[in-house]
Amino acid sequence: AQSVTQPDIHITVSEGASLELRCNYSYGATPYLFWYVQSPGQGLQLLLKYFSGDTLVQGIKGFEAEFKRSQSSFNLRKPSVHWSDAAEYFCAVGRTNTGNQFYFGTGTSLTVIP
Amino acid sequence: DGGITQSPKYLFRKEGQNVTLSCEQNLNHDAMYWYRQDPGQGLRLIYYSQIVNDFQKGDIAEGYSVSREKKESFPLTVTSAQKNPTAFYLCASSVSSYEQYFGPGTRLTVT
Numbered sequence: 620a621q622s623v624t625q626p627d628i629h630i631t632v633s634e635g636a637s638l639e640l641r642c643n644y645s646y647g648a649t650p651y652l653f654w655y656v657q658s659p660g661q662g663l664q665l666l667l668k669y670f671s672g673d674t675l676v677q678g679i680k681g682f683e684a685e686f687k688r689s690q691s692s693f694n695l696r697k698p699s700v701h702w703s704d705a706a707e708y709f710c711a712v713g714r715t716n717t718g719n720q721f722y723f724g725t726g727t728s729l730t731v732i733p
Numbered sequence: 734d735g736g737i738t739q740s741p742k743y744l745f746r747k748e749g750q751n752v753t754l755s756c757e758q759n760l761n762h763d764a765m766y767w768y769r770q771d772p773g774q775g776l777r778l779i780y781y782s783q784i785v786n787d788f789q790k791g792d793i794a795e796g797y798s799v800s801r802e803k804k805e806s807f808p809l810t811v812t813s814a815q816k817n818p819t820a821f822y823l824c825a826s827s828v829s830s831y832e833q834y835f836g837p838g839t840r841l842t843v844t
Contacts, residue, residue: 628773653832662737662823662835663776670831709775713831720791721766721833725775 623712625724632700633732640695640727642710651713652693654684656706657726663709669693680704705731735760737836739824744841746818754809754839756824765807766833769793770821779822782807811841818843 624643632638644650651670655663667678674686684695693710710724737758746752758765764783768776778791782801796815801807807826811818821840825833 651831655835660821660838660840662739662837663825663833664835665832668832711833713827713833720778720781721827723768723776725773 623710623722623724625708625710625727627727628725629728629730631730631732634702635699638695638697638700638704638729640708640710640729642693642695642724643691644693644710644712644722645691646712646714649688652684652686653711653713653721654678654682654693654695655709655711656680657709658706666695666708700729700731702731702733705729737824737826737834739822739836739839742837742839744839746841746843748843749813750843751813752811752818752841752843754811754822754824754841756807756809756836757805758807758824758826758834758836759805760826760834761804762826762828762834763804764827764829765801766825766827767791767797767799767807767809768823768825770823770838776823779809811843 622645653668654666657663666682667676669676669686677683682697707726709726712722740755766781767779777793779797780799782788798810823838824836827833
């Protein structure tokens with residue numbers, strides 16, 4: 620079965636510190652990979668995506684993610700966290716051979732302390 | 734502006750009543766999705782539709798029904814058969830397996 624794992628349920632970082640959120644997936648081929656962010660009571664906003672090519676992708680709000688095939692990982696990073704980055708972050712995998720389904724991780728909640 | 738609208742934002746119902754959640758998109762996307770979100774459980778797929786007049790069950794379809802009569806609309810009905818309907822419901826649309834675009838969500842409370 621395909622799956623997406625976000626091992627960290629909750630992370631707390633200080634404002635200005637660097638951030639890395641982990642994501643591992645289980646899939647036989649190279650999937651389409653996404654990171655989304657969700658503020659409380661809101662929908663999900665796409666931060667960045669990977670389909671092919673350069674394994675380091677840049678997104679909005681200063682985020683980047685690196686696809687590592689050997690580790691089946693797609694970790695999200697930001698060099699300096701702002702208080703406004705506090706939110707829930709979801710990693711997702713997209714596939715085409717099961718009717719365009721997407722699989723989401725359970726999310727990582729980020730708290731930013733001053 | 735292109736996007737996805739969900740209405741209402743908050744919905745309250747009595748147990749035993751069916752309730753329909755609205756989802757409309759003007760992105761001209763073929764595929765649309767309904768997810769349920771509960772604390773600590775991420776997003777769980779209820780139903781999805783790749784084209785008009787066709788839809789498939791997701792992982793937790795029991796107690797829910799959908800229709801796709803128009804490309805722009807994908808309403809979700811939460812029936813009285815759904816054992817625990819109180820949740821946050823998210824609608825999304827996409828072009829193939831490229832990124833999904835999400836609506837703002839509807840919080841349903843059943844008492």
